Amino acid sequence: MAKKTAYLGMFTALAFVFSYIEFLLPINLGIPGIKLGLANLVIIVSLYTMGTSWAFTLSLVRILLTGLTFGNPASMIYSLAGGMLSLVIMIVARRCKLFSVTGVSVLGGVFHNVGQILVAALVVETASLLYYLPILVLSGTAAGVLIGIVSSILIRHLRKIADTQEAGR
Amino acid sequence: MVKSAIPVGLKSMKKNDVKLLAALLGLALVAFLGISLYSQLTTKEPQAVVRLDGKEWGRYPLSEDTVVEIRQTDGNYNILQIRNEKAEIREASCPDKICVNHRPVRAQGESLVCLPNRLVVEIENGEDTGIDAGTK
Numbered sequence: 001m002a003k004k005t006a007y008l009g010m011f012t013a014l015a016f017v018f019s020y021i022e023f024l025l026p027i028n029l030g031i032p033g034i035k036l037g038l039a040n041l042v043i044i045v046s047l048y049t050m051g052t053s054w055a056f057t058l059s060l061v062r063i064l065l066t067g068l069t070f071g072n073p074a075s076m077i078y079s080l081a082g083g084m085l086s087l088v089i090m091i092v093a094r095r096c097k098l099f100s101v102t103g104v105s106v107l108g109g110v111f112h113n114v115g116q117i118l119v120a121a122l123v124v125e126t127a128s129l130l131y132y133l134p135i136l137v138l139s140g141t142a143a144g145v146l147i148g149i150v151s152s153i154l155i156r157h158l159r160k161i162a163d164t165q166e167a168g169r
Numbered sequence: 170m171v172k173s174a175i176p177v178g179l180k181s182m183k184k185n186d187v188k189l190l191a192a193l194l195g196l197a198l199v200a201f202l203g204i205s206l207y208s209q210l211t212t213k214e215p216q217a218v219v220r221l222d223g224k225e226w227g228r229y230p231l232s233e234d235t236v237v238e239i240r241q242t243d244g245n246y247n248i249l250q251i252r253n254e255k256a257e258i259r260e261a262s263c264p265d266k267i268c269v270n271h272r273p274v275r276a277q278g279e280s281l282v283c284l285p286n287r288l289v290v291e292i293e294n295g296e297d298t299g300i301d302a303g304t305k
Contacts, residue, residue: 098183134204135201137200138193138197141190
């Protein structure tokens, strides 16, 4: 338990730093919402190594922290919508065991964007925001593949470390 | 331990992942095509709307050069000409010829009026000139 708590703290800090890096270096392609989603790397790794409830806590804490430090209430609602929808989809996708880490990450990336667009469309009450959807599905997929590949490497190495630790005990 | 230069993570992808990618790309393509088709159907081009006695008589896109004769039962007439995306009255039976002397119109909300013939030509969906922002 103590070990898990330490992990959770470290992962939260890592996710927080990743969010900060993305805040510092935004990818500007002329369309709002395109980003790599570095923080999702941490969320996915925690989902596979620590389990659903820990990943959920981590995601929630990260969104609250980044929202309070770099954002405003409005941006917090957007990231909450994107983050939670994305996490729920990833949990389901992992449970149904159809996809590898990369597939789960792609779904997470895409549904993060979908969640944000839905909330934005609700807030400004215009369906024309849905015009962004194809582009954001594509960018979510691309970012998801990248993050997924890195995550799968990380997860494998982390498991190896955990295994050697268990064996050495 | 020898590792390939290709990102090792790629090997961990399953067949289903590839299917998912294909499905998402297809979805994005379909959505893009659907949206562009929809917006093409719904974007309205600027047109001149002809009204007689306040009732709509006809509408003509500004993109097509045409000449329309608007002849009324009492013999009065106006000839509407659309040229270079602008509408003007070329000829009219009215005594004052105010409509004929009016400069060609093209911007949103601009109109040509012929009071004696109770005729109004108004531009709809036209470009906004930005000079007429007023209270309504």
